[in-house]
Amino acid sequence: MIRVKDLYVSFEFPVLKGININIEDNEFLVILGKSGSGKTVFIKTIVGLIKPERGEIYIDDVKITNGNIKETLKARKNIGFVFQGSALFDSLNVFENIALPLREHFHLTKKEIEMRVKRALELVELEGIEKLYPSELSGGMKKRVALARAIVYEAKYIFLDEPTTGLDPETSLKITNLLKELWGKIKGTFIAVTHDFGFTEEVATRIAWLKDGKFEFIGDVENFKKIDMKEVHAYFMKTF
Amino acid sequence: MKIIYSLLYEMGGFVNSFIKMIFYLKEINKVKKEIIFQIYEIGLNSLPLVIFISAFLGMVASVQTAYQIRDFVPLIYLGAGVAKGVMIELGPVITGLVVAGRVSSGIAAEIGTMKVTEQIDALEVMGISPYRFLFLPRVFAGMLALPMLTIISDIIAILSGMWISNFTGITNYETFARGAKLFFLPKDLFGGLFKASIFGIILSFSGSFYGIETKGGAQGVGISATKAVVTSCLLILVFDYLIGILIYG
Numbered sequence: 001m002i003r004v005k006d007l008y009v010s011f012e013f014p015v016l017k018g019i020n021i022n023i024e025d026n027e028f029l030v031i032l033g034k035s036g037s038g039k040t041v042f043i044k045t046i047v048g049l050i051k052p053e054r055g056e057i058y059i060d061d062v063k064i065t066n067g068n069i070k071e072t073l074k075a076r077k078n079i080g081f082v083f084q085g086s087a088l089f090d091s092l093n094v095f096e097n098i099a100l101p102l103r104e105h106f107h108l109t110k111k112e113i114e115m116r117v118k119r120a121l122e123l124v125e126l127e128g129i130e131k132l133y134p135s136e137l138s139g140g141m142k143k144r145v146a147l148a149r150a151i152v153y154e155a156k157y158i159f160l161d162e163p164t165t166g167l168d169p170e171t172s173l174k175i176t177n178l179l180k181e182l183w184g185k186i187k188g189t190f191i192a193v194t195h196d197f198g199f200t201e202e203v204a205t206r207i208a209w210l211k212d213g214k215f216e217f218i219g220d221v222e223n224f225k226k227i228d229m230k231e232v233h234a235y236f237m238k239t240f
Numbered sequence: 241m242k243i244i245y246s247l248l249y250e251m252g253g254f255v256n257s258f259i260k261m262i263f264y265l266k267e268i269n270k271v272k273k274e275i276i277f278q279i280y281e282i283g284l285n286s287l288p289l290v291i292f293i294s295a296f297l298g299m300v301a302s303v304q305t306a307y308q309i310r311d312f313v314p315l316i317y318l319g320a321g322v323a324k325g326v327m328i329e330l331g332p333v334i335t336g337l338v339v340a341g342r343v344s345s346g347i348a349a350e351i352g353t354m355k356v357t358e359q360i361d362a363l364e365v366m367g368i369s370p371y372r373f374l375f376l377p378r379v380f381a382g383m384l385a386l387p388m389l390t391i392i393s394d395i396i397a398i399l400s401g402m403w404i405s406n407f408t409g410i411t412n413y414e415t416f417a418r419g420a421k422l423f424f425l426p427k428d429l430f431g432g433l434f435k436a437s438i439f440g441i442i443l444s445f446s447g448s449f450y451g452i453e454t455k456g457g458a459q460g461v462g463i464s465a466t467k468a469v470v471t472s473c474l475l476i477l478v479f480d481y482l483i484g485i486l487i488y489g
């Protein structure tokens with residue numbers, strides 16, 4: 001479980017102003033909110049990429065906001081992150097990209113690494129592209145390779161930053177279905193940030209609505225739809 | 241006041257990053273393959289440029305020295321002057337400056353692009369330190385590649401200096417070579433190579449540091465590349481002076 005207590009993040013101006021949430025194991029939490037509301041900042045703070053001004057973050061009861069690098073690194077072995085732009089390493093091919101975290105943190109044989117990479121690519125339905133470089137992949141394929149890299153070391157928590165943004169409707173739907181299926185298969189906790197309500201409706205077990213630096217709403221899809229707010233209705237209008 | 245503060249802040253960041261990288265020296269085994277690749281990138285790919293510049297450097301050094309000494313000093317000293325000048329100063333410094341222009345900016349642009357496309361964030365989330373994964377192989381490769389390039393530069397410059405002095409009738413091959421051998425000291429050669437090693441560290445580290453400090457998008461990458469080259473060149477000249485005093489002073 002991830003516990004966030006009274007989290008504040010500021011740059012030149014305050015972005016997150018006292019976030020409190022418990023992210024339960026095996027749930028699919030989707031964080032919604034306007035552009036610039038701090039959704040990405042929130043998930044990047046949880047994984048330790050952004051230092052909070054104050055507040056506490058616990059990953060499996062280990063406090064990672066006390067500056068202990070060892071604890072943070074240990075917690076990160078349980079974290080997979082799919083970045084908005086996929087963030088694949090240009091100089092490495094698909095196989096090397098996916099194998100990198102395995103080579104760095106696990107004492108596996110060459111054969112074991114090959115098997116795990118193959119399995120991860122099967123899960124994202126991209127068999128046989130191991131030797132291609134990121135520049136040779138489409139946007140949708142890059143997202144799936146990034147997803148394979150996030151799940152290859154069996155991370156317990158998978159963070160997804162705008163997983164369907166910038167994709168055509170067909171590829172977007174494919175990624176949505178893939179994530180839903182994957183979540184069912186690997187029994188992990190998925191935390192996604194998105195603007196795509198179609199995606200949210202399909203996958204979310206819980207929605208968190210971020211507004212003015214705080215969660216205005218945390219609950220299921222049906223209750224979210226009942227909120228009488230202009231910004232919330234804008235999501236449905238885009239979708240239907 | 242603001243400029244001084246930001247300069248001190250940048251210097252602090254520079255030193256702090258260097259210490260962080262040193263901390264990962266014990267894991268150098270993990271990046272052996274990448275070091276070899278970077279030696280190829282920094283060293284072998286800079287070779288044509290270094291050869292071209294060294295050839296002209298040697299010729300200029302020879303002609304200019306001859307012009308200055310021919311009325312006062314026997315021309316046997318021409319070979320000594322050119323060889324010593326090249327080994328102690330011109331070879332390492334010019335190689336360092338030329339490679340800084342080519343490599344430092346390249347490293348800063350590469351790592352800077354990784355920064356703005358979230359690849360550095362991806363490394364950190366995977367628990368992989370960029371100081372170990374990106375800095376260490378480049379800095380180590382720079383440290384090894386620069387002396388190799390400098391040896392080649394020294395040889396090309398001395399040979400081209402010898403050729404031009406014979407070709408233009410200033411002196412002949414034998415006199416030039418005898419002069420070069422007569423006053424040769426191993427300290428001249430090895431001191432120059434030691435300098436080259438330090439320059440290799442400086443230029444590859446500057447590129448890495450400004451790369452990871454990149455902010456914004458394409459414009460930020462350009463600014464980082466420029467900063468990396470300027471800082472490399474300045475530090476090469478400062479360290480040239482300091483090492484010069486230490487070894488030859």
